[in-house]
Amino acid sequence: MNDSMHAVTRPPQWPHGSGQTDPELDRLVREIISRIADKWTMLVIETLAEHGCLRFTQLAAQVGGVSQKMLTKTVRQMEADGLLLRTVYPQVPPKVEYRLTEIGMSLGEAFCGVWLWAERHRHSIEASRQAYLTQPEADAMPGSR
Amino acid sequence: MNDSMHAVTRPPQWPHGSGQTDPELDRLVREIISRIADKWTMLVIETLAEHGCLRFTQLAAQVGGVSQKMLTKTVRQMEADGLLLRTVYPQVPPKVEYRLTEIGMSLGEAFCGVWLWAERHRHSIEASRQAYLTQPEADAMPGSR
DNA sequence: CAGAATCCCGTTGGATACTG
DNA sequence: CAGTATCCAACGGGATTCTG
Numbered sequence: 566m567n568d569s570m571h572a573v574t575r576p577p578q579w580p581h582g583s584g585q586t587d588p589e590l591d592r593l594v595r596e597i598i599s600r601i602a603d604k605w606t607m608l609v610i611e612t613l614a615e616h617g618c619l620r621f622t623q624l625a626a627q628v629g630g631v632s633q634k635m636l637t638k639t640v641r642q643m644e645a646d647g648l649l650l651r652t653v654y655p656q657v658p659p660k661v662e663y664r665l666t667e668i669g670m671s672l673g674e675a676f677c678g679v680w681l682w683a684e685r686h687r688h689s690i691e692a693s694r695q696a697y698l699t700q701p702e703a704d705a706m707p708g709s710r
Numbered sequence: 711m712n713d714s715m716h717a718v719t720r721p722p723q724w725p726h727g728s729g730q731t732d733p734e735l736d737r738l739v740r741e742i743i744s745r746i747a748d749k750w751t752m753l754v755i756e757t758l759a760e761h762g763c764l765r766f767t768q769l770a771a772q773v774g775g776v777s778q779k780m781l782t783k784t785v786r787q788m789e790a791d792g793l794l795l796r797t798v799y800p801q802v803p804p805k806v807e808y809r810l811t812e813i814g815m816s817l818g819e820a821f822c823g824v825w826l827w828a829e830r831h832r833h834s835i836e837a838s839r840q841a842y843l844t845q846p847e848a849d850a851m852p853g854s855r
Numbered sequence: 856c857a858g859a860a861t862c863c864c865g866t867t868g869g870a871t872a873c874t875g
Numbered sequence: 876c877a878g879t880a881t882c883c884a885a886c887g888g889g890a891t892t893c894t895g
């Protein structure tokens with residue numbers, strides 16, 4: 566809940582906002598991103614983008630490794646945010662289906678860039694980690710040290 | 711100069727395909743994403759993308775609201791992953807400068823899509839949240855709405 | 856100035872048991 | 876089947892203090 570005064574002077578090299586310097590907008594976007602960037606939201610989006618429409622148990626199986634508690638929590642939050650649609654069939658035994666909304670799909674597409682980035686640079690990242698482990702003092706210091 | 715521009719605006723399909731592709735790749739990408747999707751990494755990237763090169767205290771001030779401990783941890787992890795370069799000047803008082811690597815900048819660009827998405831859909835999200843609070847039983851059955 | 860070390864609390868999240 | 880409720884361990888992360 567800190568209201569960080571982000572007296573930002575955003576140069577044109579950072580494309581988001583394109584001149585927007587509203588700290589409130591900044592905080593809002595920040596909150597949204599931290600919301601969707603949790604452990605499971607993007608995985609649920611990916612799974613539903615692949616399979617279209619899934620029941621609770623199916624969804625859990627496809628996501629993989631998620632506990633029932635967290636899947637429920639994640640999916641409810643996503644429903645509240647309008648990312649997915651939850652359809653309850655009033656029958657016994659219960660049947661609940663989940664599918665993405667248009668906004669949810671668009672988020673998946675937007676996040677695709679990050680996914681591709683991770684795929685593309687994963688070797689570099691692993692190499693950097695190895696190098697960091699063996700040589701933490703690899704600083705490029707011009708002139709001394 | 712900018713060879714990492716991929717210009718992915720409308721991916722035809724998820725890069726994993728409809729069927730399960732490499733699960734190991736999937737796990738790797740998942741790990742990378744969960745790594746960068748913490749509370750501060752993207753904000754550090756944004757700040758360094760704006761200001762180019764900053765010392766530790768400057769970086770903390772520009773990011774805003776980050777504790778020294780978390781900034782240190784975040785920045786070390788980013789260095790290990792090759793996202794930024796940490797330059798130590800062996801002098802008294804110490805001087806440490808941080809700037810993004812090419813990979814770090816490309817991550818900022820990739821993440822830009824998500825940022826734009828959050829800006830574009832924030833009103834929809836807030837509206838959905840309000841609707842969810844007032845009417846958690848929005849649409850349950852197909853045909854009842 | 857840039858951090859390392861310590862303390863401490865709130866949240867996350869898993870495992871389990873129970874219910875309609 | 877699709878949850879809810881509860882307990883509890885692990886982690887995140889802020890505030891503070893200390894050091895080279």
